[in-house]
Amino acid sequence: MNYYFAPLEGVTGSEFRRAHHRWFPGVDAYYMPFLSPTQDHVFTPRELRNVLPEHNQGFRAVPQLLTKNPEDFLWCAGELSAMGYGEVNLNLGCPSGTVTAKGKGAGMLARPEELDCFLDTVFSQAPPMKISLKTRLGLEDPEEFPRLLEIFAKYPVSLLILHPRVRADFYKRPVRTEWFRYALDHYQGPLCFNGGLVTAGDCARFARDFPGVDQVMIGQGLLANPALVRQARGGPGPDKETLRAFHDELYHTYLERFASQRNTVFHMKELWSYLSRLFVGAEGKPLKRIRKAADSPAYEAAVDQMFSLPLREEAEWGPGAPL
Structure with missing residues (x-):
């Protein structure tokens, strides 16, 4: 395929x-x-x-x-x-x-x-x-x-x-x-x-x-x-180490490109509306903290909290989720 x-x-x-x-x-x-x-x-x-x-x-x-x-x-x-x-x-x-x-x-x-x-x-x-x-x-x-x-x-x-x-x-x-x-x-x-x-x-x-x-x-x-x-294709699911490396590369690339914490955080929030589906309990406080973050310190603290959560083997899609 x-x-x-x-x-x-x-x-x-x-x-x-x-x-x-x-x-x-x-x-x-x-x-x-x-x-x-x-x-x-x-x-x-x-x-x-x-x-x-x-x-x-x-x-x-x-x-x-x-x-x-x-x-x-x-x-x-x-x-x-x-x-x-x-x-x-x-x-x-x-x-x-x-x-x-x-x-x-x-x-x-x-x-x-x-x-x-x-x-x-x-x-x-x-x-x-x-x-x-x-x-x-x-x-x-x-x-x-x-x-x-x-x-x-x-x-x-x-x-x-x-x-x-x-x-x-x-x-x-x-x-x-x-x-x-x-x-x-x-x-x-x-x-x-x-x-x-x-x-x-x-x-x-x-x-x-x-x-x-x-x-x-x-x-x-x-x-x-x-x-x-x-x-x-039959390979392993996501793991925290690789997922964090992917996130961090993208985040720091955006920081360099936009030269603005606010714009960078705004762009990362869109990704987290999807990526959060991999984390058990993300729909509670961690995702809310990411959504409320307006600068790098607040965002990075929220992301650290998100990555402390257990990781699912596959993203969870509830009833009525847009596909």
Whole structure:
């Protein structure tokens, strides 16, 4: 099985990818949080920091683009190709209201004919590189998916990454695996499953249910348990020593980058909303202390308390948890 790390804006940037790969190697590709190219056709300093090849050495990283404008896509793909990237990924799945209101992300699925025109332009004019798609089933109803799948099948999509929910589901409704099976039956190109795989047991069940599928993408499950891919392949679960080394490298990297305790702590809090699921009793005082911390001394004391707690073999996901 090939395991890919799903992108999460504000969390899985280049600093995170480097630290994760150092301490928990084994992910086959890291898909980057999306770039949103504009008509200015320039990268911001933050975007460059994320995509420059020297910041992504030693592992496979795939840039993701979020745009409805084919000219902007082609410019950005050309720049990335010149940097040495062999694949770009088009985001057709982001459910954010601010994104879909502009007709981007999952918003593109609402206008199949326009999407078809976009893909026709992109695939006919793009530089010689792979173009993969990450998509949902549709905007409101999974019955939208057959028409979308017909469109995708017209083009040499290097990989169709399917998150089998509609935009209206966000991350709350269980994944609609019957529609992934529909895709397997009706689509001839390479397919990757994304959604709801948060434990090694989930990965094992998926492999049993879909023995012909050899590519999956995991997001929140890997944020909660950085050792998940290792576990899914039969290796050991997380241990405190490695987990602490991973945390400390990321934390000190952020301190150096932001030159601000407050900004660093803010970024680490987002990670702890997932990582805390590995610690027995974290939902009590330790996690509250991390959430309240506003500077390094308060944060570091709270983290020390968190690491004094027993560690679970796998992250715990309660009923109704977003997946």
